[in-house]
Amino acid sequence: MGKKGKNTTNNETSVDPIQYYDITMNILFTMVSEPFYLFHFLTFFSYFSIRFSTSQLFSPQFAGNLLHRELQALLAFCTLAVVKMVKEETWEGFVADMLLFAKVFLVGIALVVDYHLALWFMLTFLVIYVFTQQPAYMGLGSSTQLTPLQLESLLTEGGTSRFWLVEFRSSVSSICIRTSRVLPELSITFSNKNISFGVVDLGLFPNTASRFGISLGTPDQLPTYILFENAEEVCRFPGMNSVTKASDITKKRLCQHFELDKHLLDYVSGK
Structure with missing residues (x-):
């Protein structure tokens, strides 16, 4: 009997993996179905593709300096994410702020690599801004x-x-x-x-x-x-x-x- 009660308690406190799966699938579906999120994801992902495909062209000193700048940008982005997560009341506001910070850091890192790459990213973000917009909240409610x-x-x-x-x-x-x-x-x-x-x-x-x-x-x-x-x-x-x-x-x-x-x-x- 005692063993059965212990298992029941563990089941109550454990996290349902199905819930995590549903949340993950909803995020992926939103990212694919909404042009605003899809184009941002593709633009950010393109930097990593360019970064790794051209890494052999960099000198060891330049590669070290670039990695240092990337780590600095990542640390600053994570710090801002924590601050905004505490201050922002809505996820829409949090996502909007994070995308803005990510754009600034991405353009800054691109300037370290080559100013042509930075111009390309700025033009891409301008096109995304003109032709797409962040979707409004469409969740539960009685309004x-x-x-x-x-x-x-x-x-x-x-x-x-x-x-x-x-x-x-x-x-x-x-x-x-x-x-x-x-x-x-x-x-x-x-x-x-x-x-x-x-x-x-x-x-x-x-x-x-x-x-x-x-x-x-x-x-x-x-x-x-x-x-x-x-x-x-x-x-x-x-x-x-x-x-x-x-x-x-x-x-x-x-x-x-x-x-x-x-x-x-x-x-x-x-x-």
């Missing part, structure tokens, strides 16, 4: 994708929820992409019959911005979060004349600003 017509219908004709917290964002905004998982994750915790969550893409419907007092010019106010109660605006974040920063948009700050804990308690208590 609803709304068209302006659907939102107007919910606000004017009423719906099942007394409150609607709506995020106005654009699929081409880097800040919106970095913070795209914040509202879906909040909706998992706070969505109920009293409050619902929605998203309107102003990149697809830019004329809707003026209807809700959102500026799409410079400075950009996206994303903007507005809480509606029975078709009336209760509050918004950021304010009318404020500028949105990615570091300002966190689950904790939005929860406090829109009093989501209070709305959840009111629902539980039947208010």
Whole structure:
């Protein structure tokens, strides 16, 4: 009996290899299916191909100096990765920062090898920037994708929820992409019959911005979060004349600003 109990405890605390397999396969699928990640991976991989295929052309002194620079860049990159992992709240923001740092270090190392190689990498990254973009968060959540017509219908004709917290964002905004998982994750915790969550893409419907007092010019106010109660605006974040920063948009700050804990308690208590 004691031996059986011991095995049960070990099974409970051991890590399921199937879970690691699923995570790995999801990462590989995303890397292959998303042009943004695929092209970055191929560009970074091309450096190693060039590096090893031309290593015999380098003198021992130059090869030693290049290896020293590469180790310095790797150490600096790992240090920044640790710092950003602690500070960043979303994986989208972490990945965006890591890709930026990797590009800077790669171009810097390429300059040590040959400035033509550095120019080639800069041109490649420019093409990737022009023709692809980082995908937004598409994971779990209870937020609803709304068209302006659907939102107007919910606000004017009423719906099942007394409150609607709506995020106005654009699929081409880097800040919106970095913070795209914040509202879906909040909706998992706070969505109920009293409050619902929605998203309107102003990149697809830019004329809707003026209807809700959102500026799409410079400075950009996206994303903007507005809480509606029975078709009336209760509050918004950021304010009318404020500028949105990615570091300002966190689950904790939005929860406090829109009093989501209070709305959840009111629902539980039947208010």
